[in-house]
Amino acid sequence: MKFKIVALFVFIPLFVFGQNQKQTKDEDQIKSVILKTFSAMKSVDSVALKSCFTSNAMLHISQVKPEGNALREVPAAKFIQNVMTRKPGDMDERVLSWGPILIDQEIATAWVPYEFYFNGKFTHKGVDVFLLVKSGNEFKIQTLLYNMHQ
Template identity: 85%
Template sequence: MKKLLLLLFLCPLLAMGQNQTKDEDQIKAVILKTFSAMKSVDSVALKSCFTSNAMLHISQVKPEGNTLREVPAAKFIQNVMTRKPGDMDERVLSWGPILIDQEIATAWVPYEFYLNGKFSHKGVDVFLLVKTGNEYRIKTLLYNMHQ
């Protein structure tokens, strides 16, 4: 009887853990898809990673002070399309925390960025994602750039 009660108690916890892992895998997949689409200059794939009104916020420390630029994802995608395949290569250095609550999530992702095969900068991408249907999309991308 004790084993049955323990099993009944653990089953929902195990299922919740499996859903968390599945969601984390989906979040990592959309981030990697974003980077791959940038590298291959694939506008259809890149657009599918973002919500329709997504924004990018770029923080850059300069000698004259910190600047913060805001760019609609649509404009970012247009900029990527001016490149040649392979020009832009963003690489995940490690996976930081991924936090999920129902249909919203955040992911902290240290990265390095290479432009035309040469190291350009590194920083941290902070993704804010929303789940619509069965997939996550990027609502906001905040990132910083430094050497």
Template identity: 30%
Template structure:
């Protein structure tokens, strides 16, 4: 009996790890599309109903919550000048999954032309739609 219980928990651990890898791959594809300015690739891992918000942190002006439409977001990605070099460097992934919902916390540093512009954290919420994970909510913080 103990053997079967052990096998069950090993299977659960392996399944959980596989799910986390799927979720992380979804976020990696999102950023791959972002860095390539490829909104089609980004759309492949995002829900058509995705909500986008950003918190700008400023000790002088105060904190501000902004919301952006999906249309504006994809347009802004496509309109990044070709001579601008940018990179959002993800520092780590913290992934939590419960059934068909996942939450991913990713601290980051954002560089423009190899110079640190700002840092913060992304918080992604994903929904497992059929056999693939889709980003349904993204909020980030931005600190100079």
């Protein structure tokens, strides 16, 4: 009986510690793919940018307009094509803070407030909401929903 109690006090903390380390590793990987996305946009690197998204990823852009809210949907491939028409340094998206990152096995969400600069000038800010899927050993962006405001 004593062995069972001792085993519980030894193995349960080890299991919890292992789970926390996996969670931290996954969170770091998610932050890394988001920062890689922003860096690839800024450097106009199509290979790096494409590697951040799943093959059928979508972007959803929410804008508040005088005539009402508008939601546009853009395939990631079209977004990447648009980025490639820019010059390096034109687009500069900056993380303001890291909101919650929630992970369950192979799916995750990340809430990321941002500011956006075009040609060195602030144009807007908002929140990026990333929905990610683990493919093999890495997370990739499946859906990016974001809003834009002053």
